[in-house]
Amino acid sequence: MRRERRLNLDGRELPVRVARSETDKFLAELGLLAEGETVLLVVSELVTNAVRYGAAPVILALRLFEAGLCVEVTDGCPQMPVGRPGDENGGFGLDLAGELAALSFHPLAEGKVVRAFVPLAPSSCPLAEEIVRLVVDGCGTHDLESSRLAVARLLRDLETDLQLVHTGR
Missing domain, CATH: 3.30.565.10 (Histidine kinase-like ATPase, C-terminal domain)
Incomplete structure (x- = not known):
């Protein structure tokens, strides 16, 4: 694809x-x-x-x-x-x-x-889902949705910075 x-x-x-x-x-x-x-x-x-x-x-x-x-x-x-x-x-x-x-x-x-x-x-971001699973399993928290949103925001900001700003692509 x-x-x-x-x-x-x-x-x-x-x-x-x-x-x-x-x-x-x-x-x-x-x-x-x-x-x-x-x-x-x-x-x-x-x-x-x-x-x-x-x-x-x-x-x-x-x-x-x-x-x-x-x-x-x-x-x-x-x-x-x-x-x-x-x-x-x-x-x-x-x-x-x-x-x-x-x-x-x-x-x-x-x-x-x-x-x-x-x-x-x-839910459309497989990497975020995997990180959330690791965080939840490792930290023992049961607030999956809050963790998922925080990780997705972090990934979005990181992806934006790395892919769009620094590389110009």
Whole structure:
């Protein structure tokens, strides 16, 4: 099973719809249906911004990590995204995506990449489950859900730092 997907949206009619459809298929292949709505909303907002305010090429990349899914939208415009006050014409996309995922913006030689890291639910993260079992067995605690959430947060933060910030991927 491929743990990543890359899609060039240039020249596509209805690129946001294509991005959502391909993302939905990717999530289904990975068995990540619980995270679907969140990921699809993030993809929609970031691709819409790239199409509306960016420049070709517009590329969507999805990468599955142990603790979450990285959504990357690359476009050819060097100007970094700037949030604006929302009104009847929009302006809520970056704020909304930022509420659902850890956002970062990175300049490229020609354009930029906008990254969003969407954490997985603890039950979707096998490594978190294993760590929780070890912690619970070793510590004798019976609060499995609190331990699971704490470990998932720790893994999400670690994965975000290591994979997205330091490596630039």
